[in-house]
Amino acid sequence: SWTTGNVIEEQVEAIREMVGDKRAICGLSGGVDSAVAAALVQKAIGSQLTCVYVDHGLMRKGETEQVEKDFVAATGVQLKVVDAEERFLAALKGVSDPEEKRKIIGREFIRVFEQAQAEIVADEGPAVEFLVQGTLYPDVVESGGGTGTANIKSHHNVGGLPEDLEFKLIEPLRKLFKDEVRMVGQELGLPEEIVHRQPFPGPGLGIRIVGEVTKERLDLLREADAIAREELTAAGLDRDIWQCPVVLLADVRSVGVQGDGRTYGHPIVLRPVSSEDAMTADWSRLPYDVLARISTRITNEVRDVNRVVLDVTSKPPGTIEWE
Numbered sequence: 001s002w003t004t005g006n007v008i009e010e011q012v013e014a015i016r017e018m019v020g021d022k023r024a025i026c027g028l029s030g031g032v033d034s035a036v037a038a039a040l041v042q043k044a045i046g047s048q049l050t051c052v053y054v055d056h057g058l059m060r061k062g063e064t065e066q067v068e069k070d071f072v073a074a075t076g077v078q079l080k081v082v083d084a085e086e087r088f089l090a091a092l093k094g095v096s097d098p099e100e101k102r103k104i105i106g107r108e109f110i111r112v113f114e115q116a117q118a119e120i121v122a123d124e125g126p127a128v129e130f131l132v133q134g135t136l137y138p139d140v141v142e143s144g145g146g147t148g149t150a151n152i153k154s155h156h157n158v159g160g161l162p163e164d165l166e167f168k169l170i171e172p173l174r175k176l177f178k179d180e181v182r183m184v185g186q187e188l189g190l191p192e193e194i195v196h197r198q199p200f201p202g203p204g205l206g207i208r209i210v211g212e213v214t215k216e217r218l219d220l221l222r223e224a225d226a227i228a229r230e231e232l233t234a235a236g237l238d239r240d241i242w243q244c245p246v247v248l249l250a251d252v253r254s255v256g257v258q259g260d261g262r263t264y265g266h267p268i269v270l271r272p273v274s275s276e277d278a279m280t281a282d283w284s285r286l287p288y289d290v291l292a293r294i295s296t297r298i299t300n301e302v303r304d305v306n307r308v309v310l311d312v313t314s315k316p317p318g319t320i321e322w323e
């Protein structure tokens with residue numbers, strides 16, 4: 001019968017056998033899947049694994065610290081953090097188009113990851129032969145795989161890695177669903193905040209600023225987002241909602257009256273949604289008092305924001321993210 005204990009034991013043994021005395025790397029995104037996959041592989045091969053976390057400066061408040069401190073504390077994993085904020089902001093300068101933003105962020109991410117992994121190879125002895133990925137069963141099925149039971153396969157040029165390097169993939173979560181992954185993560189001792197993390201897009205806050213992405217705008221949005229998350233958590237609503245994107249309408253300005261007089265600032269959008277799988281979603285009917293607290297705090301505490309609006313659109317027609 002299926003238990004998290006069995007899954008862990010089985011995988012640890014299989015991974016040890018597979019890797020032998022070679023080395024592996026794993027990209028951490030801050031999300032649940034890569035965290036659990038990394039923790040599992042770390043349990044199996046310890047310091048033969050190096051994790052790479054690319055901080056693109058588009059993270060939410062506290063997120064990088066969570067990976068740097070909490071994840072490392074819980075797993076003892078060897079972590080390479082790459083501070084790439086300036087590089088990403090430079091690449092995004094002057095860009096407002098959502099698809100263009102996504103392409104730039106994806107491209108820069110691969111370049112930075114590539115560079116980091118080349119440094120790891122150069123720094124240390126034996127070659128890195130394995131790449132850990134947090135692929136889940138639904139991912140396997142969706143991409144038309146899922147025929148064999150093997151959890152390892154050779155792969156060329158994974159995620160844009162250098163073409164002359166061939167990695168073997170370790171995908172220890174390949175047979176699991178999301179709720180099972182969370183259970184495994186819990187059993188491995190990962191903190192609640194990581195195990196029960198709501199989905200967050202790879203391009204981060206870069207696609208939650210309608211308009212050009214700048215450091216100042218990111219800082220505003222980070223504040224507003226932190227307030228919304230704090231209040232939703234305090235109200236005990238984290239498990240009721242799927243996620244709640246907070247969006248800065250940087251290209252829109254609105255008139256307000258704050259403190260001593262008239263302001264001309266920006267609206268913030270709250271986009272709380274309920275969903276099973278993000279393919280469809282409904283807007284969450286959050287309690288008015290919670291919405292009121294979020295709105296009051298954001299307009300009081302976040303400079304340049306004088307209006308908070310609620311997105312009451314289902315998916316379809318509206319996607320969950322604004323960009």
Ligand code: XMP
Pocket residue numbers: 199200201202203243278279315318319320321322
């Ligand atoms: P949409 O906006 O398409 O989002 O309704 C569906 C779900 O996917 C997340 N999302 C992303 N996740 N990289 C990711 O890892 C991305 O580029 C990306 N874009 C959207 C979104 O947060 C929602 O959970």
